[in-house]
Amino acid sequence: MVTTEPAPPAPPGVSRRHVLRGLGAATGVAAVAATGLLSYRAYDAAVLDPGGGDAHAPWRDWRAVPGPLGAVGAAVLAASPHNTQPWRFAVADDAIDVLADPTRGTGSVDPFSRERDVGLGCALENLVLACPPRGLSPTVTLLPGGDPVARVALTPGPAVTHPLYDVIDRRHTDRGPFRATPLAPATLEALSGADPAVHWVVDTAARAALGRLLVDAAEALVADTEQSVDNFAWFRATHDDEERHRDGLVLDGQGFGPLQLGAAKLLPPSSRAEGDRFWVDRTRDVHVATAAAYGVVTTPADTDDRAAHLEAGRLLQRVHLRATSLGIALHPMNQITERLDREATTGTASDLGPRLAALLPAGTRPLLVFRVGVPVRPARPTPRRPVAAVVA
Ligand SMILES: Cc1cc2nc3c(=O)[nH]c(=O)nc-3n(C[C@H](O)[C@H](O)[C@H](O)COP(=O)(O)O)c2cc1C
Structure with a gap:
């Protein structure tokens, strides 16, 4: 996507696709630099700081947050279709409910909300992994008949960390090329x-x-x-x-x-x-x-x-x-x-x-x-x- 997932209006002639494919990336940068606007545009477009800015703060801020809200901080880092983040959470000391957000769908791409529910499952998995490090023992009940779609009951437990918890903030969808190395x-x-x-x-x-x-x-x-x-x-x-x-x-x-x-x-x-x-x-x-x-x-x-x-x-x-x-x-x-x-x-x-x-x-x-x-x-x-x- 530019995956199942495309891009916005451009003046004819010079578009990202044309330049990236036709001229090559380095030439594209040079062309923009020649306008004299490169440094401003680089700042404005956050070229020099991928992964920075407030929109990426949740990747940086979640680990130190204790209790159920810290677990929700891990949940929001999960994968979701088109990065719709179709979730809401009702948080109490002894339970977290996972709810669907009906406003965050992809319409005709997901007419049965199947992918949305898969995304909620992704968030649920992160949520469950993030409870034990906070001294919370999670018990999951799926409630597929309505909303919430799942309840995670919380009881006090030993503070333990699962190896998959450690990589929650390093997991990213990779749409780049892969090496010609077979996997055993x-x-x-x-x-x-x-x-x-x-x-x-x-x-x-x-x-x-x-x-x-x-x-x-x-x-x-x-x-x-x-x-x-x-x-x-x-x-x-x-x-x-x-x-x-x-x-x-x-x-x-x-x-x-x-x-x-x-x-x-x-x-x-x-x-x-x-x-x-x-x-x-x-x-x-x-x-x-x-x-x-x-x-x-x-x-x-x-x-x-x-x-x-x-x-x-x-x-x-x-x-x-x-x-x-x-x-x-x-x-x-x-x-x-x-x-x-x-x-x-x-x-x-x-x-x-x-x-x-x-x-x-x-x-x-x-x-x-x-x-x-x-x-x-x-x-x-x-x-x-x-x-x-x-x-x-
Ligand atoms: C149910 C589901 C379906 C997805 N389908 C696609 C897809 O068809 N193509 C694609 O490039 N990414 C797909 N993704 C990946 C999401 O676009 C990605 O999780 C989201 O943009 C957030 O990025 P991240 O995974 O790097 O955190 C899908 C993810 C989920 C959970």
């Missing part, structure tokens, strides 16, 4: 914790087939104006937008090298159409081209319900934290399931469903797709709303 079966097993809900796609032919599917699904998504517009609504094109919204998809999260990122920030934003094209190109030329393996989180076909989605989120978050602790990059890629949900709501059908099913164990349903690999460079943090903004 034992490594993949360590990532999934041997959970059979994760199906690995490693074999060359199957990987190529899934890669083609991901590109085809991206093409179908951008050809669907409603989905394209709903994606675009969550792209934050400027530093000001990031600081104002503290959510959404940002240039820092696109996996660029430092020069390319600097140029992208200095140049005028792309239009929606250009952002869509950029995403499809990146999907084909970077994401799919360099995936060492794909993981698919599945559920038994007859238990595709909200509880399964919350559990899938907890699992995705754990896999990503394990990957982080092992120095492995992870990138969710959900355009296929987003298209399948869209087809279900519009009464259409393509070959995407059968092609994906052919790569999965019989009797399972795909919930989430992600790629893994050895990163070329570290991924960067993205904005977060502060705890005060999400406590009910």
Whole structure:
């Protein structure tokens, strides 16, 4: 995304996509410098301080906060679809309720709120990991029938730290290139914790087939104006937008090298159409081209319900934290399931469903797709709303 997730209006001729692809990043910087505005624009666009600013303060401030509010500080660092952060928390001394925020959806991209509930599961996992270091023993009850979607009861317990807790603030979605280093079966097993809900796609032919599917699904998504517009609504094109919204998809999260990122920030934003094209190109030329393996989180076909989605989120978050602790990059890629949900709501059908099913164990349903690999460079943090903004 510039993923399932694009970009904003630009004067014709000079857009981020044109310059990044056509001229090369260093040339782009030079072109902007020639206008004499480089230093002001660099300051204004926070080129020199990726990961800085108030929008990133939650990554810096959470660890020292004691009690349930400190645990919520860890929860807000979780992954969420399009960085919508679709959560609220009701906090008491003896319990934390996790609630969905119905205003923070992605519309036609997630018509059944499946991805939103997965995101709530991701936050729940961080929340649970962050209780014991604060002397709180958590007991989780999923409440998939309504809101809250989960209650975490808290009782006093020994102050202990889980190794995955330590990497909560180092986990970032990596949309950059991965190295051509294969991942051993034992490594993949360590990532999934041997959970059979994760199906690995490693074999060359199957990987190529899934890669083609991901590109085809991206093409179908951008050809669907409603989905394209709903994606675009969550792209934050400027530093000001990031600081104002503290959510959404940002240039820092696109996996660029430092020069390319600097140029992208200095140049005028792309239009929606250009952002869509950029995403499809990146999907084909970077994401799919360099995936060492794909993981698919599945559920038994007859238990595709909200509880399964919350559990899938907890699992995705754990896999990503394990990957982080092992120095492995992870990138969710959900355009296929987003298209399948869209087809279900519009009464259409393509070959995407059968092609994906052919790569999965019989009797399972795909919930989430992600790629893994050895990163070329570290991924960067993205904005977060502060705890005060999400406590009910
Ligand atoms: C349910 C779910 C679906 C996601 N789907 C995609 C996706 O299709 N493409 C993508 O690039 N990122 C995807 N992401 C990653 C989010 O965009 C990412 O978590 C969010 O922008 C916050 O960034 P962070 O993970 O680096 O903290 C997904 C995350 C979740 C939880």
